[in-house]
Amino acid sequence: MKVDGKHFRSIWRDGWTALAIDQRRLPHEFIVARLTTCAEAAEAIRFMLVRGAPLIGATAAYGMALAMRDDKSDAAIDRACETLLATRPTAINLKWALEEMRQVLRPLAPSARSDAAYARADDIAEEDVVINQGIARSGLGLIEAIAAKKPDQTVNVLTHCNAGWLATVDWGTATAPIYLAHDRGIKVHVWVDETRPRNQGASLTAWELGHHGVPHTVIADNTGGHLMQHGKVDLAIVGTDRVTANGDVCNKIGTYLKALAAHDNEVPFYVALPSPTIDFNVADGITQIPIEQRGAEEVTHMTGRTADGRIETVRIVPEGSPAANYAFDVTPARLVTGLITERGVLKANRAALAAAFPERISAAAE
Ligand code: MRU
Numbered sequence: 001m002k003v004d005g006k007h008f009r010s011i012w013r014d015g016w017t018a019l020a021i022d023q024r025r026l027p028h029e030f031i032v033a034r035l036t037t038c039a040e041a042a043e044a045i046r047f048m049l050v051r052g053a054p055l056i057g058a059t060a061a062y063g064m065a066l067a068m069r070d071d072k073s074d075a076a077i078d079r080a081c082e083t084l085l086a087t088r089p090t091a092i093n094l095k096w097a098l099e100e101m102r103q104v105l106r107p108l109a110p111s112a113r114s115d116a117a118y119a120r121a122d123d124i125a126e127e128d129v130v131i132n133q134g135i136a137r138s139g140l141g142l143i144e145a146i147a148a149k150k151p152d153q154t155v156n157v158l159t160h161c162n163a164g165w166l167a168t169v170d171w172g173t174a175t176a177p178i179y180l181a182h183d184r185g186i187k188v189h190v191w192v193d194e195t196r197p198r199n200q201g202a203s204l205t206a207w208e209l210g211h212h213g214v215p216h217t218v219i220a221d222n223t224g225g226h227l228m229q230h231g232k233v234d235l236a237i238v239g240t241d242r243v244t245a246n247g248d249v250c251n252k253i254g255t256y257l258k259a260l261a262a263h264d265n266e267v268p269f270y271v272a273l274p275s276p277t278i279d280f281n282v283a284d285g286i287t288q289i290p291i292e293q294r295g296a297e298e299v300t301h302m303t304g305r306t307a308d309g310r311i312e313t314v315r316i317v318p319e320g321s322p323a324a325n326y327a328f329d330v331t332p333a334r335l336v337t338g339l340i341t342e343r344g345v346l347k348a349n350r351a352a353l354a355a356a357f358p359e360r361i362s363a364a365a366e
Helices: 038-046 053-070 074-085 092-105 110-149 175-183 200-212 221-229 255-264 350-356 358-365
Strands: 011-014 017-021 032-035 155-159 188-193 216-219 235-238 242-244 249-252 269-272 301-305 311-315 328-331 338-341 344-346
Touching: 011 053, 011 110, 017 053, 032 038, 032 053, 038 053, 038 074, 053 074, 053 092, 053 110, 074 092, 092 110, 110 155, 110 175, 110 235, 110 269, 110 338, 110 344, 155 175, 155 221, 175 188, 175 200, 188 200, 188 221, 200 216, 216 221, 221 255, 235 249, 235 255, 249 255, 255 269, 255 328, 338 350, 344 350, 350 358
Parallel strands: 155 188, 155 235, 188 216, 235 269, 269 338
Antiparallel strands: 011 017, 017 032, 242 249, 249 328, 301 311, 338 344
């Protein structure tokens, strides 16, 4: 995707180092960070310099490649896996990418591991882009069908958090069909949930859409239900950090409430996902997916740009009031109209997921 006319990905390679857009600084500053060690890659994930399930996976893969420069032993592979896996608990793409790396590296002689690690990390990044282009094609049909029913009118899509190109390597998941529809000349407008507490919608999704020229409006998180009641949302498309074998969807906190409102108002609620986000080892999302709890300061404080251009963080909660910060919630499969994948739009259930991705089931069983 483009930033001021120049094509960027969220992460890319510069020789043996990895470069990534520092997402903590957006939308006010565009800064590229250089990752030179496995520890730096782990910190980048933990402190959300990079975030979004697919990008977390790609960054971890480069983290493993960086680890292999320093030490190519079996113990180093295990150590790097452990360090990277401990960074964030919810997005399954992290575990998936590390397992992919481990499977490639373990059988090799240590001397071959560094080159192989970079090659597999590059492939993981590249595969993500191809998968997201597939998601774009799968989801385009949904938007086209709505556009056909309301000629010359705008298709209004509601999205939550940032499941855009910044959350992946390129294109995004939830945004991929939107970008494709826009590029094909369909009139599309996006309602962007601000997504408290970290505001990934307001700061990242709005920034991305703006740079690509997609019409959008940022709304407070609680606005979606009202808009749906008044026919102002044609469909919702969100991303996900983990989809269970039964089709339950874990995503940024607040997604479940949007799904409830969509259900009540008969607004189609779609979830876009790349296949590495499916966890065939887990059936029940509500009881089995670990939900990350983050620092209270994300709730108690807000960061923004002052009128004179300074970036400042201010407290918005009374001193002494405790705050809780659950980062994700689970939307049960029954509230999901469909799963937009690189292999088509699927029903959110075990049979559909298993039929579309049989190789992932057998990998999970190993
Ligand atoms: O905490 P974050 O910013 O990593 O959470 C990101 C999300 O919840 C995204 O919607 C999800 O990862 C899907 S990314 C394509």
